[in-house]
Amino acid sequence: MSGSGPSGEESFIAALRALAHDPGARGLTDDAAVLHASGALVATHDTMVEGVHWLAGQDPADVAWKLVASNLSDLAAKTCRPVGLLLSFMLGDEAWNTRFLAGLGEALAAFDAPLLGGDTVSAPFPDAPKVIGLTALGQPRRDPPPSRADATAGQSLWVTGRCGAALAGFEAVQAGSDDHALTAPYRRPVPRLAEGQALAPVVGAMMDLSDGLLLDASRMADASGTTFAIETRLVPIHPALGRRRREALSWGDDYELLFTLPEGAACPVDAARIGSVLPRGAHPLLLDGSPPLAGQPLGYRHGI
Amino acid sequence: MSGSGPSGEESFIAALRALAHDPGARGLTDDAAVLHASGALVATHDTMVEGVHWLAGQDPADVAWKLVASNLSDLAAKTCRPVGLLLSFMLGDEAWNTRFLAGLGEALAAFDAPLLGGDTVSAPFPDAPKVIGLTALGQPRRDPPPSRADATAGQSLWVTGRCGAALAGFEAVQAGSDDHALTAPYRRPVPRLAEGQALAPVVGAMMDLSDGLLLDASRMADASGTTFAIETRLVPIHPALGRRRREALSWGDDYELLFTLPEGAACPVDAARIGSVLPRGAHPLLLDGSPPLAGQPLGYRHGI
Numbered sequence: 001m002s003g004s005g006p007s008g009e010e011s012f013i014a015a016l017r018a019l020a021h022d023p024g025a026r027g028l029t030d031d032a033a034v035l036h037a038s039g040a041l042v043a044t045h046d047t048m049v050e051g052v053h054w055l056a057g058q059d060p061a062d063v064a065w066k067l068v069a070s071n072l073s074d075l076a077a078k079t080c081r082p083v084g085l086l087l088s089f090m091l092g093d094e095a096w097n098t099r100f101l102a103g104l105g106e107a108l109a110a111f112d113a114p115l116l117g118g119d120t121v122s123a124p125f126p127d128a129p130k131v132i133g134l135t136a137l138g139q140p141r142r143d144p145p146p147s148r149a150d151a152t153a154g155q156s157l158w159v160t161g162r163c164g165a166a167l168a169g170f171e172a173v174q175a176g177s178d179d180h181a182l183t184a185p186y187r188r189p190v191p192r193l194a195e196g197q198a199l200a201p202v203v204g205a206m207m208d209l210s211d212g213l214l215l216d217a218s219r220m221a222d223a224s225g226t227t228f229a230i231e232t233r234l235v236p237i238h239p240a241l242g243r244r245r246r247e248a249l250s251w252g253d254d255y256e257l258l259f260t261l262p263e264g265a266a267c268p269v270d271a272a273r274i275g276s277v278l279p280r281g282a283h284p285l286l287l288d289g290s291p292p293l294a295g296q297p298l299g300y301r302h303g304i
Numbered sequence: 305m306s307g308s309g310p311s312g313e314e315s316f317i318a319a320l321r322a323l324a325h326d327p328g329a330r331g332l333t334d335d336a337a338v339l340h341a342s343g344a345l346v347a348t349h350d351t352m353v354e355g356v357h358w359l360a361g362q363d364p365a366d367v368a369w370k371l372v373a374s375n376l377s378d379l380a381a382k383t384c385r386p387v388g389l390l391l392s393f394m395l396g397d398e399a400w401n402t403r404f405l406a407g408l409g410e411a412l413a414a415f416d417a418p419l420l421g422g423d424t425v426s427a428p429f430p431d432a433p434k435v436i437g438l439t440a441l442g443q444p445r446r447d448p449p450p451s452r453a454d455a456t457a458g459q460s461l462w463v464t465g466r467c468g469a470a471l472a473g474f475e476a477v478q479a480g481s482d483d484h485a486l487t488a489p490y491r492r493p494v495p496r497l498a499e500g501q502a503l504a505p506v507v508g509a510m511m512d513l514s515d516g517l518l519l520d521a522s523r524m525a526d527a528s529g530t531t532f533a534i535e536t537r538l539v540p541i542h543p544a545l546g547r548r549r550r551e552a553l554s555w556g557d558d559y560e561l562l563f564t565l566p567e568g569a570a571c572p573v574d575a576a577r578i579g580s581v582l583p584r585g586a587h588p589l590l591l592d593g594s595p596p597l598a599g600q601p602l603g604y605r606h607g608i
């Protein structure tokens with residue numbers, strides 16, 4: 001069907017089988033996966049497109065890692081441990097498939113996430129832009145899991161990690177750096193699964209940062225019908241960014257957790273308090289007491 | 305990002321929201337869906353590619369329907385009722401998006417399947433081949449649900465419906481027919497959800513037919529370590545195919561259920577007994593007592 005042909009598909013599936021050792025995967029020989037859940041189950045899907053979410057020259061192993069990490073980051077924000085992944089994969093040439101599998105295997109092992117099934121398809125013509133997708137299923141530590149809409153006035157606002165780490169990593173990659181510590185947050189982001197689960201008993205609203213702190217915070221404030229007052233000097237910024245604080249606050253891909261806690265509650269994870277939740281005012285955000293300048297983008301907008 | 309731009313995406317998501325009325329969808333405003341399951345849960349994913357699984361000229365409403373139907377057919381074979389769908393959608397022009405949504409809404413209503421979430425992405429360039437995917441989650445009527453590997457010697461072999469209905473429909477579409485009854489099995493296949501659930505207490509092995517009766521039967525026989533003896537005159541064939549019985553037996557897309565029952569068991573659904581399960585012999589299949597001719601294709605081969 002495609003340039004890679006059925007033999008490429010068969011060898012890919014054979015290699016995938018070695019990664020799908022959970023009994024629920026049924027060895028990838030059946031038509032569907034079977035898992036066992038009790039209580040609430042969280043389901044999320046991310047699709048990535050060559051030329052939109054990654055560039056043709058990128059290491060396919062990093063693409064695979066990011067696909068897994070970005071999905072698991074959504075689960076982390078729901079206090080979940082991952083219980084199953086389904087992969088949608090468009091076959092490329094053998095070198096591409098092999099590197100993708102290497103990164104996929106590394107991510108599955110790093111995050112203890114069972115691959116249960118999925119689908120492989122052929123490209124309609126050689127060099128058609130690749131499209132890959134992942135569905136992630138997780139079991140939350142509480143039911144209902146937190147949403148974006150659970151912030152209430154009086155709560156405190158927190159964020160894990162350092163904003164702009166992905167931007168610093170992206171710029172290092174663009175500059176040809178081989179400093180792995182610097183490029184890793186962009187190439188190999190780590191979803192905050194342990195933090196999300198540890199926050200379950202106490203957290204109010206929670207979401208992961210994918211489109212930039214300011215844009216995601218304004219969305220959470222809107223969903224909750226509140227205003228978030230952020231003190232920008234309290235937001236930890238990646239040291240490589242120096243004085244580019246505003247850029248760091250509106251760059252995506254950081255996969256940190258943004259969340260609220262009840263007034264006075266101690267934070268059970270390593271995170272920074274960056275502001276407070278106020279009753280809804282005229283704007284969703286106040287930065288150091290003022291609304292953001294109109295026309296200045298808060299972050300990166302994309303799909304649901 | 306693409307020719308359709310963010311406004312196309314926003315109006316698509318707004319329209320999708322009207323179809324996602326299950327509370328677990330959280331109005332498509334959160335980052336993940338939440339569902340409640342007890343016991344076993346079945347998960348399956350299908351991806352469809354323009355130029356591979358459908359042609360550019362096809363009605364997008366039919367493409368949407370088939371995406372839903374083919375996924376739910378996998379659930380049917382696991383004795384499931386659908387409990388949640390996640391859609392991966394690549395935005396096209398407004399006319400395409402609108403027709404797709406129309407077919408999606410019709411299929412969701414017809415099969416009582418709740419849309420819970422998903423992802424929308426932009427095409428990397430105008431006219432890039434579209435890729436769409438669907439994850440379907442179902443609750444099986446029994447645990448473990450039947451697999452391909454559950455056939456044992458002495459069981460009888462059954463199939464629902466009439467083989468070749470999709471082939472007859474495809475040929476009618478190619479010929480420009482507007483006979484809806486004839487084209488529907490190709491354009492609008494109906495997954496056998498009720499039959500799958502009714503078979504739960506008694507069925508042995510079960511799978512849905514997607515790649516042709518003979519190929520799928522040989523896979524089930526292989527997975528079970530048995531040989532299937534099929535009496536081809538017992539297989540109901542769509543009347544439009546006249547004497548083209550062999551073609552009907554090796555054409556895909558019928559989405560019927562192929563299953564085994566214990567010896568002497570009555571079949572609780574409308575289906576035809578087409579053969580028996582034998583101890584494993586030299587071949588997975590015997591057709592009217594003889595192995596299929598070498599070199600003659602049994603069906604259509606594609607992904608996992």
